[in-house]
Amino acid sequence: MSEQMQQGQEPQPPQDQPKRSRLRKWTRRAFIGAGAAAGGGLVLGVGGVLLAPNRLKYLPPGATPGDGQLGTWIKISPDNLTTVLIPHCEMGQGALTGLGMLLAEELDADWNLVEIQQAPAEDVYANGYIINAFLGEVGFTPPGWLQLPLDFTAFKMADIFGIMTTGGSTSTRGTGAFGMRLAGASARAMLLEAGAEQFGVPVEELGARGSRVTHAGSGRSATYGELAALASTLDLPRRPTLKSREEFVLVGTPRQRADIPSKVVGAAQYGMDVVVPDMLYAAITKAPIPGGQLTSVDQAPARAVAGVREVVLLPDAVAVVADGYWQASQGLAALSPQFTDAGVGGVDSEQIHARHTAAIDAEPIEATLEGARAVTAEYRVPYLHHATMEPMAATARLAEGRLDVWAGTQDPLSTRRVAAEAAELDVEQVTIYNQQLGGGFGRRLPGTYDYVEQAVHVAKAISPRAVKLIWSREEDMQHGYYRPCVHSRFRAALNSMGRPLSWANRFTGSRFGDVGAATPRYGIEEIDVRAVPLPVHLRTGAWRSVAASQHGFFVESFVDELANTAGRDPFEYRRDLLEDEPRHRAVLERAAEMAQWGTALPEGHARGIAIVESFGSIVAHVAEVSVDESGSIRVHRVHSAVDCGLVVNPNGAEAQIQGGVVFGLGAALMHEITVEGGAVAQRNFPQYDMIRLAQAPVVSVSFINSGAPIGGLGEPGVPPVAPAVANAVFALTGQRLRTLPLRLT
């Protein structure tokens, strides 16, 4: 294989020469194979497509021909164990297991002989399949002939920019549906080829199953382990045959998650748990107001605390380093650092909401279709925090010109770049050891690695000793990358039958403000949806289900209002408006059927329904609610119907929807980040409480295998929760609650 890699236009494997600057490599080597062969085509000409290198030819450092390495991610040992390195992180979503299943399916491996590992943060595992996932979301499935060049281009871009992201519900529908399946099928073809060579028979006469190649004619067979050494000297096939869904035997069967056993005995290692010899601990406090800078601090009180070794001043924060975290936090508590207010010390939530209202006022909705029945409404949702159970933590050691960082992040290659910049080193001098994530939900995506930067700066101050920086819950709550606060105003016009003729919507935009998420799938002739840009006060980020989490609530509440104005049943009204969307209709009908929509409920209970498409999947929830004597909303049961195209691991898929419901319910009933004096007012769980067992509804989930491309599952369960609950509250009380969290007056 290495010989093959030296030939023609194939680029060298990434480990063959040190790279000092990623961007320099772009100009020197970008698209050499593809573009040059195509005769100067900008990206990929016709010739480039035919000659595009295979992404799977990039092997891990140290791989040699004959060692059983079959492409980037698969290694088969002589004892017939298949090790799969997955270029994604595990944060409880079960993607590692699901991706391993997709690969093992195409490989025809014995599932009991497959070991799944998280790939290390190395260039060879750079991962661009997120692009495939988003192409799928806009309805584009690359034809077979384009798959290889697309994979290569995406890989090179990911390699150059240092991307290995787990997010956007893309692991299974991107890396799994494209990369893992192709990798498994490629390795299978190589093993068959090796079998043909060894048995001296035509490859067409061989079959593969259960990690074994068999020649039916002679009865001869060999395990994958016995053939792997020879197979790893052969060429990767350019277009291996993939199975049809009907041929799947492993995918679609419930499998135990590989990461669970270590999590029930306390052995799973999270970023918080890393232990490095001779390590110190650090506690930190950053300027409470966004943009604030440190002006002064008397360090003496901290230094007087037993065990405190150092006080480290950063431009916007103070860290105390000690022998243990408790001592560090005691030292920090003894300080009274002074910070500037960045000129925004007077900002509070009331002002923020007023700004949103004014922004929307400036972009009025013109009343069209005079004479039709008009319906208007205005909704709002607050800033929200991710509140991962594991507060931010990172361990760093800067010694002898090298930086080592241990942390749990949703993108270790991106983390490496951030760490390198903070240490003023090249990425080649930095090693990231990614750990299990104690929750992600978007908080550990690229662009949110402030805790890693801080750890590096503290490590620099105490070099060569290692330091573990731990954020208190209060620090974590106050320095999130919050889901943006959004206001959304609607105006619709109904015809005499109550059907909407027009739908106009203005909402305050954000970094992720997404007209797509706000555009209804209902059959309405005139749809006018516009985002109104507005600067935000707090720093914002992607929060599990991103824009769909806000606009799912707005759109599905408003359509419920239209149904009510029309005097129609909210389920039937939606179904009629989805006449041209058969997948949505089927999901809606399944949820209604599960909930026995229309039948009587116990006194004081009511149902609400909502349906939202996001990340390539369609989810409908029916929520059953009641209101207790104190006026608190209680959700007893949620029925969920899901079309994610194909269910890979039913066990893990169900868990994602169950968890998504609880996550969405917290936002619907409890959560609100407010601003006082320019800073986040919430400090710990008493002010930002969570759904616990007592509030957790019974969730029943039903999947529809529609045959559509694989959709995401980590996020799509969240968006329909709040509107389903709000709609049920309306059905029960007649009160239309247009603000989250839902509170009866």
Added chain:
Amino acid sequence: MVELTLNGRSVQLDVADGTPLLWAIREQTGLTGTKFGCGIGACGACTVHVGGRAVRSCSVPVESVVGQSVTTIEGLADSPTQLHPVQRAWIEHQVPQCGYCQSGMIMAVAALLESNPAPSDDEIAAAVTNICRCGTYQRIRNAVHSLAPAAEVRNV
């Protein structure tokens, strides 16, 4: 220097008075299965057993448990090959997602089942007030019910 029994073994912890049990365990013994979540006893991620009772170790000064028997998630099973029934049920029902809260969750449930072997949903919710941000509650309930005496015969 504080002496106590940790997972059946006598240990001496070199920590200052006032140090929460959580940090003494995590930093002095290398046992990191007990998690830091909130530091104020609100989330339960740090739950351990002290004298068989579920206790939130982030809010217990280490000197208050001198001479007592403390059990962490690492000491719950009789041996690495013979997991505690709650741990087995957690695997069978595929409870954990990110898993960060699950050490505390398992310890809280194990303590509950010692005093109430067949709790109702309401009794589980009243006794186990730990937070799980991933939302694994339904599987937690199912797993606990699978351990009720009728089901337990199978496990013994």
